[in-house]
Amino acid sequence: MPMSAPDYTWLFTPGSTFAYESGTTGVIHVASGGELWLPTGRIVACDPFVCLGEGETEPFTVAVEPGRYRVEAAVATLTQPGEPPSDEPHLRVAAARLVIRDEPTATWELALLPGQDPAELGDEEFYGYGVDAGTGCFYDAAAEESFPASEGDEGPLWDAFEHSDWAPGPHLITAPETGHTVVAFTSGWGDGAYPTWIGRTAAGEITCFVTDFFVAPDPSESAEPPAPATATA
Secondary structure, three states, X not given: XXXXXXXXXXXXXXXXXXXXXXXXXXXXXXXXXXXXXXXOOOEEEEOHHHHOOOOOOOOOOOOOOOEEEEEEEEEEEEEOOOOOOOOOOEEEEEEEEEEOOOOOOOEEEEOOOOOOOHHHOOOOOEOEEEEOOOEEEEEEHHHHHHXXXXXXXXXXXXXXXHOOOOOOOOEEEEOOOOOOEEEEEEOOOOOEEEEEEEEEOOOOOEEEEEEEOOOOOOOXXXXXXXXXXXXXX
């Protein structure tokens, strides 16, 4: 079977905890990324340092009503056994969520790009986006031309991370000429491939888009950081 979605309600509940077999524990807090402007409702998720401004990344096949929607990250504070409190805690973004509707999620489905068919996925496979610069993001397809591709260590995307000492985020970045926005964040343990899921109410209305960075294991299990399942382009 293709990969299934875990309990993201638990993951976005402040104070949720998990543990790895090594004894390292994680505590979740939810960090706000402000409101993302979706002028067309066509949502893109990708590694912004690699893809933003390149004009090659397609939006998901499922769109939402244009508007402004909040983005938040489930950030895990990791602590090793016997480790004293630190002024610089070990933080990892476990997942990022674009909230469309504040209602309970009843079902989950993979967010797809044109041409992707879940029926073609093998055991524990998923469709997801590749990360090569340790970051992920959400933005509207119309914002693509408002953010020229990053070159070296220049541009508003670089500045947002640099000025925060590379804090996990989320970081809300606005293009001054157009008002288009992108919300970016670090991607869990770094580079890899990560799925985005669409939550729906029992009536089928979209509640959220969630990108999972494979930091937090299932709450019913105790494990090492999950090895990413197989992503299919």
